[in-house]
Amino acid sequence: xxxxxxxxxxxxxxxxxxxxxxxxxxxxxxxxxxxxxxxxxxxxxxxxxxxxxxxxxxxxxxxxxxxxxxxxxxxxxxxxxxxxxxxxxxxxxxxxxxxxxxxxxxxxxxxxxxxxxxxxxxxxxxxxxxxxxxxxxxxxxxxxxxxxxxxxxxxxxxxxxxxxxxxxxxxxxxxxxxxxxxxxxxxxxxxxxxxxxxxxxxxxxxxxxxxxxxxxxxxxxxxxxxxxxxxxxxxxxxxxxxxxxxxxxxxxxxx
Amino acid sequence: xxxxxxxxxxxxxxxxxxxxxxxxxxxxxxxxxxxxxxxxxxxxxxxxxxxxxxxxxxxxxxxxxxxxxxxxxxxxxxxxxxxxxxxxxxxxxxxxxxxxxxxxxxxxxxxxxxxxxxxxxxxxxxxxxxxxxxxxxxxxxxxxxxxxxxxxxxxxxxxxxxxxxxxxxxxxxxxxxxxxxxxxxxxxxxxxxxxxxxxxxxxxxxxxxxxxxxxxxxxxxxxxxxxxxxxxxxxxxxxxxxxxxxxxxxxxxxxxxxxxxxxxxxxxxxxxxxxxxxxxxxxxxxxxxxxxxxxxxxxxxxxxxxxxxxxxxxxxxxxxxxxxxxxxxxxxxxxxxxxxxxxxxxxxxxxxxxxxxxxxxxxxxxxxxxxxxxxxxxxxxxxxxxxxxxxxxxxxxxxxxxxxxxxxxxxxxxxxxxxxxxxxxxxxxxxxxxxxxxxxxxxxxxxxxxxxxxxxxxxxxxxxxxxxxxxxxxxxxxxxxxxxxxxxxxxxxxxxxx
Numbered sequence: 001x002x003x004x005x006x007x008x009x010x011x012x013x014x015x016x017x018x019x020x021x022x023x024x025x026x027x028x029x030x031x032x033x034x035x036x037x038x039x040x041x042x043x044x045x046x047x048x049x050x051x052x053x054x055x056x057x058x059x060x061x062x063x064x065x066x067x068x069x070x071x072x073x074x075x076x077x078x079x080x081x082x083x084x085x086x087x088x089x090x091x092x093x094x095x096x097x098x099x100x101x102x103x104x105x106x107x108x109x110x111x112x113x114x115x116x117x118x119x120x121x122x123x124x125x126x127x128x129x130x131x132x133x134x135x136x137x138x139x140x141x142x143x144x145x146x147x148x149x150x151x152x153x154x155x156x157x158x159x160x161x162x163x164x165x166x167x168x169x170x171x172x173x174x175x176x177x178x179x180x181x182x183x184x185x186x187x188x189x190x191x192x193x194x195x196x197x198x199x200x201x202x203x204x205x206x207x208x209x210x211x212x213x214x215x216x217x218x219x220x221x222x223x224x225x226x227x228x229x230x231x232x233x234x235x236x237x238x239x240x241x242x243x244x245x246x247x248x249x250x251x252x253x254x255x
Numbered sequence: 256x257x258x259x260x261x262x263x264x265x266x267x268x269x270x271x272x273x274x275x276x277x278x279x280x281x282x283x284x285x286x287x288x289x290x291x292x293x294x295x296x297x298x299x300x301x302x303x304x305x306x307x308x309x310x311x312x313x314x315x316x317x318x319x320x321x322x323x324x325x326x327x328x329x330x331x332x333x334x335x336x337x338x339x340x341x342x343x344x345x346x347x348x349x350x351x352x353x354x355x356x357x358x359x360x361x362x363x364x365x366x367x368x369x370x371x372x373x374x375x376x377x378x379x380x381x382x383x384x385x386x387x388x389x390x391x392x393x394x395x396x397x398x399x400x401x402x403x404x405x406x407x408x409x410x411x412x413x414x415x416x417x418x419x420x421x422x423x424x425x426x427x428x429x430x431x432x433x434x435x436x437x438x439x440x441x442x443x444x445x446x447x448x449x450x451x452x453x454x455x456x457x458x459x460x461x462x463x464x465x466x467x468x469x470x471x472x473x474x475x476x477x478x479x480x481x482x483x484x485x486x487x488x489x490x491x492x493x494x495x496x497x498x499x500x501x502x503x504x505x506x507x508x509x510x511x512x513x514x515x516x517x518x519x520x521x522x523x524x525x526x527x528x529x530x531x532x533x534x535x536x537x538x539x540x541x542x543x544x545x546x547x548x549x550x551x552x553x554x555x556x557x558x559x560x561x562x563x564x565x566x567x568x569x570x571x572x573x574x575x576x577x578x579x580x581x582x583x584x585x586x587x588x589x590x591x592x593x594x595x596x597x598x599x600x601x602x603x604x605x606x607x608x609x610x611x612x613x614x615x616x617x618x619x620x621x622x623x624x625x626x627x628x629x630x631x632x633x634x635x636x637x638x639x640x641x642x643x644x645x646x647x648x649x650x651x652x653x654x655x656x657x658x659x660x661x662x663x664x665x666x667x668x669x670x671x672x673x674x675x676x677x678x679x680x681x682x683x684x685x686x687x688x689x690x691x692x693x694x695x696x697x698x699x700x701x702x703x704x705x706x707x708x709x710x711x712x713x714x715x716x717x718x719x720x721x722x723x724x725x726x727x728x729x730x731x732x733x734x735x736x737x738x739x740x741x742x743x744x745x746x747x748x749x750x751x752x753x
Contacts, residue, residue, distance in 0.1 A: 079403075081375065081403050143478060146477070147474075147476070147477065147478070150474065150475065151464075151474040153378070153379075153429075153475070154345075154346050154473075154474035154475045155336075155472070155474075156334045156335065156336055156346050156376070156378065182378075222426045222429055222477050225425045225426045226379065226425070226426065226429070228425070229379070229424050229425040229426075230378075230379060230401075232380075233380030233399055233400065233401040233424075234380075234401050235401075238401050238403075238404065239403070240375075240401060240402045240403055241375060241376060241402070241403070242378050242402070
């Protein structure tokens, strides 16, 4: 079994040239605690894509699964903005081929990962991977690092996206986590952040509403608050010009 | 114990009752307009009306409605890069493309169908909390909208007044700091009295990574915002929004009304119009007004309606009278009033003559010494004479004309062991002041002397020479060159006065 695990974790190249990296399990202090009073969340080992899924990657998927073409997809699964930036129903066009795919719904992103035998990363997995700077696994208390991340939020969404995988790799070897696009997560539907972030509500609610956070820890972590606000504003059929995704896979069984 | 207190209270009430004139009705019942309890005038009548929205500093026309209507408001959220100061850009998040957002004008009792649209190019989800809404969150939860989507909610405007609206999406402070606020006016049923001009002005504080006026695109600085250390404090979202060619314009003899809000996120405004007095101020747009107001406080997330009449032509300056904000952070706007001069009200400058403080009794002695010093012929007697004049003008307030000081407060210079012991130290104290305990003629003084570095080298040399040659001190001369050397040796903190 140990041998098999080692073999699995050594597999770096996946279908269509996508590369992922292993991330060890850990106890992680999330801004969204698992339960009231719980300081840490236990995260099982997983593998995470190094880069955001590109338009070219997604086009291969659409060609193999024509039900996910723009115009063919059921409106319940993707809104009117779905892949609207593509040159045609199956071709993104040269200009955007290498850019991270955006204008995709949660349903479409999930289907893409599933077709690869993978899934979307859970929020806590994404959050832990994204807490790393290029040198340390948890840089969240570093004000300079935080400010650098915030700078992306201080620019408008009109600019051209960088190529997928073009940004600097972090401690785990993962790229594009900050400063490129928002990302879908697997458990977005259970992020029960109140639509009015100032409500305090009944703190026991989150116990019954999954990983939802009526009161966020680390209130000065503005970058994460914005990401959570963005995710909670998006229904699973919504698309946005700044929302992309990457895939993750389980490693072994969850504890 | 409890019973005793009640008994005392009862007596007090009885006493108060005796003194009061009879049959005065309780003031509340007579004076108030009923607020939201009397703000529902029934269902909307007639065809729905589309609200006219205006960008600042313009205000939509009066509704001129006599019955409650259904009013449709369509407001679009757009994230835009705009100039915040000369050569400095910032990514503003806006209601309607401007900071502050579009002005909304409805009438009390109107049913407002609100459509909040979030532009597909937006990076963020947004919502709106209107302070004029009666209902949880002021509409915030009902209007939470992802990019490329729109939300609709409906409210009845029960309270008249001038209200702030703002975005309330997490992190609320950042959305507000990026410019997401504006004003909604809910007119009283009878409308507002007509005036010649209405303007829309809103203050806000901004936090950028770079310093004030540092060129280029500036990012939001979270830490400065948390610490409430604003880089900019602005009217209408840019340093030049209401100056130069964009100044507000009026004529003499006009009745002006300004709707002034404060978006914050942090700072409270001491709103003032230099050269005018507000004839009327309605705080928060309330139903009562105050008259003859010089400076009015506008809380963050609050608004006032100010009215005044223009008499004299010229430029009038809107400021936050927390005055460093006006001259060092941009909180400055201009109202340009044109018309014929009114010298009977304001003359303008009528004269400019030399004024001498009575303390500086003999300026000739100072002048003589200065000329002699420049030509290298300065004598000790000239120095003493000039020093005496300067001493009376600058030092005698504390050290007294007699040099005796004030016991326990200001140390003596007369027969002073401290003064004559160290001339270099004396020069240093004159230049840089002195804080903390010193022993003079056996007595301890613990006081503060401010630096006198505004005096030039000649003047300090003359004052010290005068002191050394007066009141039984042992004589001696301090030269201008010595003062100059000491001044050069002194490190002053950056930005310190003089």
